[in-house]
Amino acid sequence: MKNLILSAAVLLGVTFSANAQNSSPAPVKVKVNVNLNSFQSIEIGSGATPSGEYGDIVNLTYADANDYRNGISKNVPNQLKVSSIGSGYKVKAKLSQAVLNRTSAEGAQNIQANEILEIQVGKNLAGATSGKIVTLSGVEFTDLSASNTGSASVLDEQLDVKYFGKPIPQNKLQTYFNNVGNKSLSYTVDVLYEILPL
Numbered sequence: 001m002k003n004l005i006l007s008a009a010v011l012l013g014v015t016f017s018a019n020a021q022n023s024s025p026a027p028v029k030v031k032v033n034v035n036l037n038s039f040q041s042i043e044i045g046s047g048a049t050p051s052g053e054y055g056d057i058v059n060l061t062y063a064d065a066n067d068y069r070n071g072i073s074k075n076v077p078n079q080l081k082v083s084s085i086g087s088g089y090k091v092k093a094k095l096s097q098a099v100l101n102r103t104s105a106e107g108a109q110n111i112q113a114n115e116i117l118e119i120q121v122g123k124n125l126a127g128a129t130s131g132k133i134v135t136l137s138g139v140e141f142t143d144l145s146a147s148n149t150g151s152a153s154v155l156d157e158q159l160d161v162k163y164f165g166k167p168i169p170q171n172k173l174q175t176y177f178n179n180v181g182n183k184s185l186s187y188t189v190d191v192l193y194e195i196l197p198l
Contacts, residue, residue: 038086042195045158047078054190060117060165068173072165075125078158080193085153088198091121092141093134093191100187107185108176115172118164119144119191125160135166141194 044055051057056079062068082089099110100117118135121144134142168176176185 036085038197040082040084040087040089040195040197042080042082042091042193045078045081047076047158047160048080058163060163062165062168067165068168071167073162075160075162077126077160079161080121080159082157082159082195083155084157084195084197085155086197088152089154089195090198091144091159092194092196093119093121093136093144094141094194095136096190096192100189102185103188104184104186106180106183107187108178111176111187113189116166116168117189118166120162120164121159121193123159125162136191 044050048056056076058074058076060072060074062072080091082091095113095117098113100113101110102108114135120134134144136142
């Protein structure tokens with residue numbers, strides 16, 4: 001009788017055990033959607049030195065006769081950082097106003113920006129003396145056609161910006177300085193950049 005009760009208990013335990021293994025819960029299924037949006041962005045790059053409200057400040061300084069005769073330039077490596085997902089891009093620039101405003105006490109009140117300022121945007125401009133150099137003359141965006149064309153996507157692409165002070169002829173120097181004596185003149189204008197898809 002003991003054997004019969006023991007056999008029944010073992011059989012009952014095996015039955016419960018088998019039922020427990022067969023009744024595990026069904027898996028839960030979750031769908032994950034991944035959405036990739038196209039966009040364009042432009043921001044200050046790693047080569048810039050932000051100052052106050054400005055992403056960078058560039059100084060073009062004419063120091064001697066050679067500078068006035070031949071012009072000057074300053075390359076800012078990696079000044080801009082662009083992303084364009086889904087298409088190529090173009091970079092445009094405009095001035096806050098069509099003139100350079102005097103910040104010094106002496107000299108002409110303002111100078112037409114297109115008489116002095118040119119800008120080039122692209123990659124590896126350190127030794128560049130040619131390429132798409134654009135004279136900025138006003139408050140309309142001007143196409144600088146940076147480095148990417150076609151349908152390639154780029155993420156955080158760093159671009160150099162090269163600023164040019166054009167040669168200044170004697171008649172313009174006489175107008176700008178207007179016999180101020182041995183004094184320096186200073187002028188300023190803001191440059192604004194934007195990115196657009198191709």
